[in-house]
Amino acid sequence: MPDNAVAENVLGTLGTVCWMVQLLPQVWKSWREKSTEGLSDYLVLLWSIAAWFLGVYAIVQDLNVPLIIQPQIFGFLTLLSWAQCQYYGRKRPLKVCVTLFATIMLCQAGFEVGMVYAVRPSFRAGNIRGTQFFGIMASVLLSLGLFPQYYEIYRYREVIGISIPFMMIDLLGGVFSALSLVFKPKFDVIAGVAYSLVVVLDGIVILLALILNPLARRRRQRAAAAFPTEEVPVSEASMNTVHDVAE
Template sequence: MDIPVAENVLGTLGAVCWSIQLLPQIIINYRRHNTEGLQGSMMLLWAAAGVPLGVYNIVEEFNIALRIQPQILTVLSLVTWSQCLYYGKRYSVTKCIAAVVSLILVLGGIETGLIFALKEAKSQHLRWPLILMAVLSACLLAAGVLRHYWDIYVHRTVRGISFFFVGIDAAGDVFSLLSVLFGPTIDILGIVIYGTEFVLWLGIFACGGVFNLLPWLKTRSKRVETSQEPVSLHPMPSSTSVFRTASASEVVERRGWPRVR
């Protein structure tokens, strides 16, 4: 069966967004040399979520872009997680690289084994293993974002996370969601996976507006008000009083000259 053009294009756009989504976050972490507020557990959960998501998309024979997408998610999540180790826990570069490579090998091996196992299950008309993969990936993705919700609740601010990253990720969810909708058949589980994360990102944006944007606007308006010093106007006898010429008698008295009778 030919893949519809709309499904392929939208899936590719979704994969592109997910390919670069964490790059703004990685760049910000590098420039400020810390990951304060960024949840390392979130990155680990996302890296793990790429495994069942990749299995589901590959076994269900989604378009190529959606098959590659979870693998990119896992790699970038692990790179960001390594930054949390390096800047947050002061791990050495060698330890960070070793941790990332080890997890990539372990997760890659698990995903490969699950793909072969679930393809066999699908050939036997067993649907529950695929349903389990879809539910597991949705839960792990949601848990990663919800971990940041807890940080927002504790600190009453959205900290450590790039809104550029959030926006790109949300756009990737939308394109991937539309790609699933334009497929040969509407996949409900695919809609749940991408739709759940998109809704959670909207919540992050809302929290950013309440806890970050509004206080910033209030502070800025106060600075503008305090920078404008009030001008005090002193009452004057008349509009021309500042131009008065001293009389002759006033000049004589001021200089101490003798008065002429």
Template structure:
């Protein structure tokens, strides 16, 4: 036993926490590498960041195992980092602005969480438990709500998933799975926390399913896109202000007003 919880529960919770500590890192890197968050809703990341407040309050006051208490804080920080990227790449914010606002929100959310813990813990210790039930329900609703916006993006693209990194999605799914197993291994299963993880797993499975169906019905289109990308050397045209390399020979410098069109692996330059 550790902290009143079976060792198996703590170990499983630790695995889940590790997954949720790194889950958004592939997505954050994916956003940075593409310099784009097209298809990744900023609202998803903000809702997830806000969900970390009640999720953290619930985990700490309910005295879940230590890894599960740490988990919401890291989840909140990574979600705000990704949200800042969305505002920078899609909202045209400057880098300092997105960084400062994201950090300020993190401090604000952390302060709100601490205030709620200090306020609700004495009430909970006196045997009044319904406020914590409300907090747990709010956390579950927000966690689920964060996974709803991607479905609107998927619908706009007729079932295709764009902008969401599947490594991130898989790690997130396994984080929820191991956290759920940790709760099952505890002396007493926490129903609300379990519902939060089950909702997360179910909605993420749906996103995987949407992409699988799209690939099954648009296999030729996907294969053609991969072929064309391969013919272009895996390089994509960047926005104005960057250097574009075509066939590793022809370049268009920053600030050029020329436009490029590529046909059958050859580059032609057309003056506007």
């Protein structure tokens, strides 16, 4: 397919918009419920670290501006969600959570600046292996990040804690970003793999929510009918997630 700078930037911008707002439903959900039960803090932490590597890769590769901005926003929002997990889930003091958030953000900035200056000269000299390492590491971390979340789903036998709108917007961001690469003069395989992994792995979570959450709701209804005088334990997060899926 011939390169098309307009299509590349339009699709890249759409991906950026999705990834600017993707985690807002998750952050809002956690704040509203004052709970991150069912949301793996390892998921958002590993995704936050993946943004470090993806940021270096995008800058050194000189991808379009929207795709350079994406990892920075992605890293900020995933780290914010991780801080919520520390505060609501692990019951750490607010000051500790704010300090951890600020410290890791500074580490991300320092890491990206240092690595860009370290890798860019070799990349311009024609040695792309160093740059490819950062793209591959981003893909690996994005993939690994969802496995702890899959364990949470297995443990609860339904999708709770994680916002389904967050997953859907994240998936769309991956679709638009991957499509933007098609219109570059040369398709970036590593970036394409990273974005495609986001689409596939998010899609699995959404599919599991559509399958498991109605089953879990029916299990609770049968239990309530079988023992009408007994209170059937169910977490508020679980019920809210069922509501989110329905919406």
